[in-house]
Amino acid sequence: MNNKYALITGASGGIGKAIAYELAKRGRNLLLVARKENELSTIAKDISTKYSVDAEFIAIDLTSENAVQKIYDWTLQNNWQINMLVNNAGYGLWGNFEDLPFADQQNMLQLNVEIPVALAYKFIPHLRQQTPSYILNIASTAAYQAIPTLSLYAASKAFVLVFTRSLRLELKKKNIIVSCCSPGPVATGFIERAGMQAIAKAAEKFEMQPEEVAKIAIDGLLKGKAEIIPGFTNKFSAKSASILPKRFIEYISSSLYKK
Ligand SMILES: NC(=O)c1ccc[n+]([C@@H]2O[C@H](COP(=O)([O-])OP(=O)(O)OC[C@H]3O[C@@H](n4cnc5c(N)ncnc54)[C@H](OP(=O)(O)O)[C@@H]3O)[C@@H](O)[C@H]2O)c1
Numbered sequence: 305m306n307n308k309y310a311l312i313t314g315a316s317g318g319i320g321k322a323i324a325y326e327l328a329k330r331g332r333n334l335l336l337v338a339r340k341e342n343e344l345s346t347i348a349k350d351i352s353t354k355y356s357v358d359a360e361f362i363a364i365d366l367t368s369e370n371a372v373q374k375i376y377d378w379t380l381q382n383n384w385q386i387n388m389l390v391n392n393a394g395y396g397l398w399g400n401f402e403d404l405p406f407a408d409q410q411n412m413l414q415l416n417v418e419i420p421v422a423l424a425y426k427f428i429p430h431l432r433q434q435t436p437s438y439i440l441n442i443a444s445t446a447a448y449q450a451i452p453t454l455s456l457y458a459a460s461k462a463f464v465l466v467f468t469r470s471l472r473l474e475l476k477k478k479n480i481i482v483s484c485c486s487p488g489p490v491a492t493g494f495i496e497r498a499g500m501q502a503i504a505k506a507a508e509k510f511e512m513q514p515e516e517v518a519k520i521a522i523d524g525l526l527k528g529k530a531e532i533i534p535g536f537t538n539k540f541s542a543k544s545a546s547i548l549p550k551r552f553i554e555y556i557s558s559s560l561y562k563k
Pocket of ligand 1: 396444490495
């Protein structure tokens with residue numbers, strides 16, 4: 305078995321888990337990262353049994369002290385070479401900025417913004433030695449416009465989108481492909497963690513399945529696409545946001561996510 309691995313954050317459920325299975329189907333060894341040890345262990349065993357790949361995991365809170373360094377040391381100690389980094393772990397918080405606990409919002413920013421940046425910085429020297437290599441950052445259609453009641457979440461994903469596009473250009477000549485996938489609503493644990501149960505029914509109508517999103521994301525990444533927006537409606541709404549007057553788009557987003 306080769307010692308080249310894809311490192312996926314937030315692989316214990318939702319989109320990250322689906323990406324793990326999608327990559328395993330395509331013969332890639334996996335390093336799975338999330339907090340829930342039992343889930344990670346079950347997924348890693350199932351993947352190793354079903355596909356001829358190695359699947360390893362580390363149970364860690366990415367927002368805990370030195371988490372990125374610990375993950376880095378873990379890969380080094382085992383001599384696993386990373387040729388794909390999937391920055392997927394993230395969550396939203398629903399509510400007015402001034403009403404949500406500040407510490408919770410800081411934690412969200414840390415996970416959505418600081419951790420993908422820190423992981424990219426840490427692993428780019430390795431990705432450079434394994435070319436062609438890949439970075440896939442998971443943003444959201446929330447990245448394309450302001451959303452009251454999801455103010456910081458939308459801003460964090462706009463950061464991910466712009467950062468990805470810039471990094472992509474910097475790394476192009478080095479043969480490291482960098483893509484941003486921005487899903488719309490997906491049937492995962494996201495709604496519950498964001499505290500959005502009150503609008504879950506409305507969101508269901510637009511939801512995609514994580515497996516569909518994962519397939520589109522990986523197809524797009526391997527084709528070297530800059531931005532991957534799964535689903536026609538999501539693509540249409542993201543495009544509209546760049547064409548239509550901001551006031552109009554913000555009126556729609558305000559009514560969709562009203563608390
Ligand atoms: N679902 C949607 O509608 C949607 C739409 C657009 C974008 N997204 C984005 O897609 C990404 C994946 O979300 P999802 O929908 O799959 O949500 P999810 O089902 O809640 O999965 C989130 C994953 O992140 C992990 N995670 C959360 N906090 C963590 C921490 N502190 N340290 C390590 N791992 C952590 C979770 O595992 P543990 O709990 O085991 O740590 C889980 O594996 C996120 O970046 C989200 O913003 C989701």
